[in-house]
Amino acid sequence: MKKKSIIKMIVDLIMTILLPLLMIQALAGEELHEWIGIFMFLLFILHHLLNFNWHKNLLKGKYSVVRSLGTVVNAGILLCMILSAISGILLSQYVFAFLNVNQGISFARAAHMICTHWMFVLTSFHLGMHLKIMKGYMEQARGKKLGTVSSRVFAILFAVIGVYGLKVFIDTKLWQYMFYQAQFMFYDFNRMAFGVYLDYVSMMVLFAVIGYFVSDRLKKISMPKK
């Protein structure tokens, strides 16, 4: 497997593991949350550099529906990431506390809550759109293709986890945070952090599954004969 591919895979994998950890913020430790956030931002920049071809080809070629969707989703993620980083710095209680920010904290709170939740949903959707690439990483690493039975097992597994993710989405009323219906995030500190982490993983699966199906359908619409 090519070196660049390995690095890409590792970067993507780490981001996937860290994202739900960021979402559970207070349960994982507030200072740790800040350090992971900074690290995630750096990985994000690295991800862009590793996929520089995407930037190079941005203005080239035809834009099918699915490519347009992908570009919009990516733009959304970029915007959310930048706003999350800035608001995160303003709100910082540990790493950037020396800045002694006194202005714009309420705005930063709202921005951070809204943008991080949208980023969570959009990146999961993005993952789903590129699921075949993730599959490709796995196959390259193992040296053989994924069999039909294994594919089906994975599909069922993701479907089941996705349904649980939908339940969590409804129970936590996550849309409240996305649309600023709630001002502050609620965490149940009586629960184990790892349990809540898995809840967020299941929501990632939910939106990844949606992303996969949407992009799959859209591709088929563009190329009906193939």
Next chain:
Amino acid sequence: MKKIKVLVLMLILVTLLDGCGNTSNEASENTQAATTSSKNETASEEAGLNESEDQNTLENAGSNVLIAYFSRIGNIDSEHEIDAVSSASVVTQGENILGNMEYMAELIRDVTGGDIHFIETSKQYPSEYDSSDNNELDVYVNKENRENARPELATHVENMDDYDVVFLGFPNWYGDMPMAVYSFLDEYDLSGKKIYLFNSSGGGGPRDAYSKTSGLEPDAEVEKNIFSVSHSQVAQLTDQDMQDWLSEIGYGN
């Protein structure tokens, strides 16, 4: 209800006096006097009323229950008026304004009897506060929180040993218990007592108040089930809500 009306009348008096140009120190002294005299009133009232009542109520009536609470209302410098309409921190009863935590404390007293203790800081907090804006109080509290400060308390419980049960109430300040509550927990050794927490928030809930309180009072029995509501819901609370909570956690068993 009569106890509440007396306390509220005292508060109105104090607010009026304060408006007439008293210094903030005098105002807080008056508040303290009001609390103490209403406590005495309560005890004598209870003694008179409960003669023919249930043995259980009498046993719990005021003797060993402390209801301590920290509140923004009562700890601010009153430079800005408490606007009942826009503030989510208060409960309006007719023309009277009660802080959320105070209201909840009184509901608990209705159900359990007990002495109410208002946790007051020596230094007052900025009154410029709007729950939706960046403002003076926000900035001040943020700083206190970062420094893990222990603001000096102006009120003290003289006979903490007499209490077996402590209800402790506080709003969520910067995702944590207000630093004054830490001062309170530092000051008293609540070993051997049962601690029940009650809380109001803007949606964030009590966060890790349970583990923080348990950590500071390792030999006390802290109840995990915290009575926590959103600040916008406090005004709708009734004695029944407190009764339900206490039944749920097996209070008095």
